[in-house]
Amino acid sequence: MTAPATAPPASAAPPPPRDAAPSLERRRAIRGPYLLLLPAIGILLVGMGYPTVWQVVTSLQEFGLQQQFGRPAPFIGFENYAALATNAQFWGVVLKSIAFCLITAVVTLVVGIALALLMNAVARAPRLILQIALLLAWSMPVVAAMTVWIWLFDRRRGAVNYLLDAVPGIDMNRFNWLESPSTFFAVASIIVIWMSVPFVSFSTFAGLTQISGEVMEAAALDGASSWQRVRGIILPMIRPVIAIVFLLQIIWDLRVFTQITMLQDAGSKSGEFDLLGTFIYKLGTKSQDFGMASAVSILVLGITIALSWFYIRGLVKDDET
Amino acid sequence: MTNRTARRLLGGLAVAVAIVWAFPIYWMVNSSLLPNTTLQSFVPTFVPFGGSLGNFREALADGSFYAALGMSVSITLIAVFFCILFAFLAAVAISRFRFRGRKSFVIAVLIVQMLPAEGLFIAQYKMVSSAGLLDSVIGVSIIYVAAVVPFTVWMLRGFVAGIPVDLEEAAMVDGLSRFGAFMRITFPLLAPGLVASGVYAFLQAWNEFTVALVLLPSEAAQTLPLWLRGFVQASATRETDWGQVMAASTLVAVPVIVFFLIVQGRLTSGLVSGAVKG
Numbered sequence: 001m002t003a004p005a006t007a008p009p010a011s012a013a014p015p016p017p018r019d020a021a022p023s024l025e026r027r028r029a030i031r032g033p034y035l036l037l038l039p040a041i042g043i044l045l046v047g048m049g050y051p052t053v054w055q056v057v058t059s060l061q062e063f064g065l066q067q068q069f070g071r072p073a074p075f076i077g078f079e080n081y082a083a084l085a086t087n088a089q090f091w092g093v094v095l096k097s098i099a100f101c102l103i104t105a106v107v108t109l110v111v112g113i114a115l116a117l118l119m120n121a122v123a124r125a126p127r128l129i130l131q132i133a134l135l136l137a138w139s140m141p142v143v144a145a146m147t148v149w150i151w152l153f154d155r156r157r158g159a160v161n162y163l164l165d166a167v168p169g170i171d172m173n174r175f176n177w178l179e180s181p182s183t184f185f186a187v188a189s190i191i192v193i194w195m196s197v198p199f200v201s202f203s204t205f206a207g208l209t210q211i212s213g214e215v216m217e218a219a220a221l222d223g224a225s226s227w228q229r230v231r232g233i234i235l236p237m238i239r240p241v242i243a244i245v246f247l248l249q250i251i252w253d254l255r256v257f258t259q260i261t262m263l264q265d266a267g268s269k270s271g272e273f274d275l276l277g278t279f280i281y282k283l284g285t286k287s288q289d290f291g292m293a294s295a296v297s298i299l300v301l302g303i304t305i306a307l308s309w310f311y312i313r314g315l316v317k318d319d320e321t
Numbered sequence: 322m323t324n325r326t327a328r329r330l331l332g333g334l335a336v337a338v339a340i341v342w343a344f345p346i347y348w349m350v351n352s353s354l355l356p357n358t359t360l361q362s363f364v365p366t367f368v369p370f371g372g373s374l375g376n377f378r379e380a381l382a383d384g385s386f387y388a389a390l391g392m393s394v395s396i397t398l399i400a401v402f403f404c405i406l407f408a409f410l411a412a413v414a415i416s417r418f419r420f421r422g423r424k425s426f427v428i429a430v431l432i433v434q435m436l437p438a439e440g441l442f443i444a445q446y447k448m449v450s451s452a453g454l455l456d457s458v459i460g461v462s463i464i465y466v467a468a469v470v471p472f473t474v475w476m477l478r479g480f481v482a483g484i485p486v487d488l489e490e491a492a493m494v495d496g497l498s499r500f501g502a503f504m505r506i507t508f509p510l511l512a513p514g515l516v517a518s519g520v521y522a523f524l525q526a527w528n529e530f531t532v533a534l535v536l537l538p539s540e541a542a543q544t545l546p547l548w549l550r551g552f553v554q555a556s557a558t559r560e561t562d563w564g565q566v567m568a569a570s571t572l573v574a575v576p577v578i579v580f581f582l583i584v585q586g587r588l589t590s591g592l593v594s595g596a597v598k599g
Contacts, residue, residue, distance in 0.1 A: 036414035037426060039407040040470055047467020048433050051444030058444070118335050126332035126339075133339035136346050139581030141528040143546040144574040147553055148349045151563050159348060159365050194345070255437035258530040265553045277439035277531075284443040293443045300440040308435040315431055316424070319478075 052301070055294040063291035073291070080295040089271060090279070090296070096185070097254065097276045104189045104196075105249040111193065112200025113242065117230065119201065120208045131202075138198035146262040149191045153177045178267025185273075188259050196252065200245050207241035208234065247311045251304055257281065276300055349574070352567035353377065360564050376568035386572065388541070389548035393527060395458045396544060400465035400526040405519050408470050409511075412477035413503075417486070434471035438531040446535045456542040464532050469525045473518045480514025481507070520580050527577060545573050 059080055061073040084090050115134070119127050140148075152160050155176045164172040177183045211234060219229050235242075257277030264273055274282065276296065283293035352360060354372030380386065411430075415423055445464055446455075454460030484507050492502035530546045537543060543551070552566040 033414035033418035033420045033423070036410040036418075038410075040411035040430075040474060041426075043403070043407055043463070043467045043470060044429070044433060047445070047464050048436065048441065051441045051448055054447065055441070055444040058447075115338060118331060118338070121328070122332045122335045123328065126335040130335045130339040130342075133343040135582060136578065137342050139578040140346065141546065141574055141577045143528070143530055143549045144349070144570040144577075145345070147549060147566055147570045148345045150553060151352065151567065152345060152348060154563070157360065157363060157365070157563070162363075162365050194342070197342075251435060251437075255439055257437075257439045261530075261534070262550060262553055265550065277437070280439055280443065281535075284446070290443055290447065297440045297443055301436060304435055304437055304440065305432055308432065312428060312431040312435070315475075316428060319427055 055297050055301075058290055059294035059298050061291050063289070063294070065288045067290070068288050076291075080291050083292065084295055084299075093274050093276060093279045096181075096274075100185055100189065100256070100275060101250055101253040104192050104253045105246060107189070108193045108196045108200055108249050108253075109242070109246050112197045112245070113204050115197065115201040116204035116208055117234070119205050134198035134201055137194055138202075140195065142195065142258050143262065145191065145195060146259060149187070149194075150262065150266045153187055178263060181272045184263060184267060188256065188263055191259055192253060192256060196249060200249065203241055203245050204238055207238035211237050244311060244314065247307065251307055251311075254300070254304065346574075349567050349570050352563055353571045355564055357562055357564045376562075376564040377572070379562070380565045380569040380572065385543070385548060385551075386545075386569070389543045389545045392458065392537075392542060393545040396461050396465065397523055397526040399458065399462040400469065401519055401522045403462070403466045404469045404473055404522045405515060407466065408473035408477050408518065409515065411470075411474045412481050415474070416478045416481040430471040430474050433467075434475065438468070438529075442532060442535045445532065449536050454536075456537055456539045461533060461536050461544075464536065465526045465529065468529075468532070469522045473522055476518045476521065477511075477514055480511055480518075484510050520583060523580060524577060549573050 058073070060075055060077060061067075062076050062079070063073045067073045115130065119130055122130075137145075152158050155161065155174050160177075161172045161175055164170055164175075177187050215233060216229060219233055224232065255277060256275060260273070260275050260278050261281070264278065267273065271279075271282075277300075280293050280296050280300070283289050283296065351367070351369050353376050354369040354374070355366055356373060356375060359366050411426075414420075415427060449455055449460040449464070452460070454463075488506050488510075489499075489502040492506045493499060497505065528546060529544075530550070533544045533547055534550075537547060540551075549569055552561070552569055555561070
């Protein structure tokens, strides 16, 4: 009550600016982060957002050769999807892609974890040698890796056939790996495994180094065999790493367009050798059927997002802590 | 079997695995140094005694390597610069501010990071071609920035969050503005993070094949991966000169291997962070 009396002139004037100042600052503080996000959001909308929306729309249209030459594209609802559902070739490609992806991811995981356990078990020098070798493989650009592997699997002068042929009882002279789909995809799988194992090994090894030596010693004292220690202690403790790595492998092994395209360059471009990526590419470039290609693309995006969801949920939780 | 011999045996196994794993890379360099007459033999030559650089000269002879190198360098430089700039701003926003829509942005970034190029390239082709940007540096660069920004944001977010805000606040108490405090205190501490994400963006743009294949249909506008693929494609019509192909592969791979070895520690920790900690 006395305060206004002691300073009557000030009490009237200051409140408005004092009120305005924080609100202005707050408004600027609120606008700040959005301004910082603007360029990133902008480029994502142009490079990813618009194409996704265009694809959703086009997948509901008839968009074939005539539309490539300017005919308006009529909306046909879910006809593209319905056509896909009854297309045997499409289902073949989907099944092959899933099988390829799962087999490759599982083998990658098993080999990768085995090598991580090996790194953990050996002395420093052999560990370093193994790590350098894996890093070299990991760092190879995919196109360069493909040319080397195609040369290694070359029918007549490839090192693989030569070495296998040298084993008594095996006749691999001039064996054409890229001729039949089963060996074609086996080669593709070997190459993808070769390239992806290093990531699995290093991630798992990082997880292994977190396990305290005391726990392992205690288990050994209690008479646990080394296999029991692996199964009972090591594997459960590195399970979170393995779960994430496995999920990433599955997602990555669905996108093997580069590898399949280059193997088809060296072998055959026939439809039997297609996985989802090359299937979409051929629908778009050869048949010029963008409506159908968009429908398949939407399915691929949907599968990827569904699979990624667990990974993303984990990361978001991590972000909040 | 004593513990020590078991350890030795495992050591031997580790070295054997290492040899198998590094063999393809050794084979690339080995074949690149051997003359074609040696490679024509049905018995492979395992050590390049008396090798020469003739294959490299041949691979470089028609000048297409330099054109592709120029294309790759321009696209990569543009992509890395804008990617780092945009990602840096966004990383500051999500790690220094709490605001509405922050979580949605983080989720969107993580989802986009997962999307395969195969799922979008038809639409990207359509978009870039109707903008008249096929076979141009700009068209590919736009897609590359959009594809690489998400993971770079995520990577930089970790780096920015790792620098305590207290440092900035202390500098502000000492009279610097908020922007000044950020530029003079946080930014220098962030340099290693910027370099690591820059190398990551470099690797992505430099090695990318799928989008480049779709958006650069003309032979005159090839990037290095497309140039290298050309050698394998040519094998459909004539006998492949593997010495030359391996020389070309070596040329493409060596700078990447060097850069990769610099950045790899940061990469793994970014991808599985959280899982290892918990």
